[in-house]
Amino acid sequence: MPARLQIKPDDCSPLGRYILHYLKEQGISMNRLAELSGVPQPRLRGACFKGTCPTPETLRKLARVMEKHHLELYTLAYEGRVENLPGDADDISLDLLIRELFETARELGLAVPRVRPSKTKIRKALLALGFYNKTSEDIRTYS
Known part of the structure; x- marks a missing residue:
């Protein structure tokens, strides 16, 4: 049993809350997670606290x-730090969208693409999801 x-x-x-949950779920210690990930234990511990800025390399090692x-860990690490979101972004934040995309992909057994999709492919996917071209009338409606 971990300490x-x-x-x-x-x-x-x-x-940090996600890391604590992971440790409990896996039944391992922070020292063991540090060992498995190759992240020094003091750096891993520090990454858990509010206001810290874990490096992208630390997040990549932990993610593996x-x-x-x-990117899922990145959104957790930097959640709440994006200021001045548009007024219509109340429930729709980039962090939530990214997490939802990855969660859905995981549920479907899909892996992350090895090559970044082209803008054309991304546009087609967004249109299929219900995004649409804004017109000046749409903009007035939401103002």
Whole structure:
């Protein structure tokens, strides 16, 4: 049984809370996660706290071990730091959208593309999801 963590969830960023949940779910210690990921334990511990900025390399290493895409951990690490979101972005944030895309892909057994899709392919996918070209009339409606 892993040693009891001294980090309190209230002191953690969303990434930190996810790491604590992962440790509990896997029944491993933070030292073991640090060992498996190749992230020094002090850096891993530090990444858990509010206001910290884990490096992209730390997030990539953790993502491999945790079987997540590093962008999912990135959105957790930087959640709430995007300021001045448009007024119509109340429930629709980029972080939530990215997480939903990855979660759906995982549920469907899909892997992340090896090559970045072209703008044309992305546009077709967005149109298929219900996005549409805004007209000046649409803009006035939402203003």
